[in-house]
Amino acid sequence: MVAKETWASVARRIASSLETMTVQNLSAQPPFITKDGSTIRSILDRANAPVQNQSLAEARVPAGGRIERHYHKMAEELYFILEGAGEIELDGERHTVRRGDAILILSLRVFSVCSRIARCFSSSDLVNSAALTGS
Numbered sequence: 001m002v003a004k005e006t007w008a009s010v011a012r013r014i015a016s017s018l019e020t021m022t023v024q025n026l027s028a029q030p031p032f033i034t035k036d037g038s039t040i041r042s043i044l045d046r047a048n049a050p051v052q053n054q055s056l057a058e059a060r061v062p063a064g065g066r067i068e069r070h071y072h073k074m075a076e077e078l079y080f081i082l083e084g085a086g087e088i089e090l091d092g093e094r095h096t097v098r099r100g101d102a103i104l105i106l107s108l109r110v111f112s113v114c115s116r117i118a119r120c121f122s123s124s125d126l127v128n129s130a131a132l133t134g135s
Contacts, residue, residue: 038061053074054075061115070111071110071111079102080103081100084098085098
């Protein structure tokens with residue numbers, strides 16, 4: 001049986017993580033392919049950094065590809081478009097996005113991402129980042 005953490009122990013862990021810096025290079029992170037064909041490289045997450053409900057990842061979505069509709073129970077997701085353009089569907093409403101756009105998606109909101117030709121960074125779980133790519 002695993003003991004639940006107390007608020008004090010969580011606060012100490014968070015405080016200690018704020019006193020440190022973690023640096024991970026994108027090129028050192030192994031990619032994996034999702035069911036929808038996107039290529040993801042997790043840069044910072046609970047496996048390699050002192051984070052709680054956040055992560056930082058690169059997501060490359062091939063031109064004409066899409067990240068399937070989904071939502072995050074507790075996490076907010078941030079996207080920053082690095083290249084190209086695409087479309088984000090949020091709760092059935094479509095928004096065109098392009099290079100330089102930053103998008104915030106609150107928790108429990110159903111969304112998908114469609115790439116025309118793009119690359120973006122998506123931030124999930126309070127802060128996670130993704131990429132739309134047409135290459």
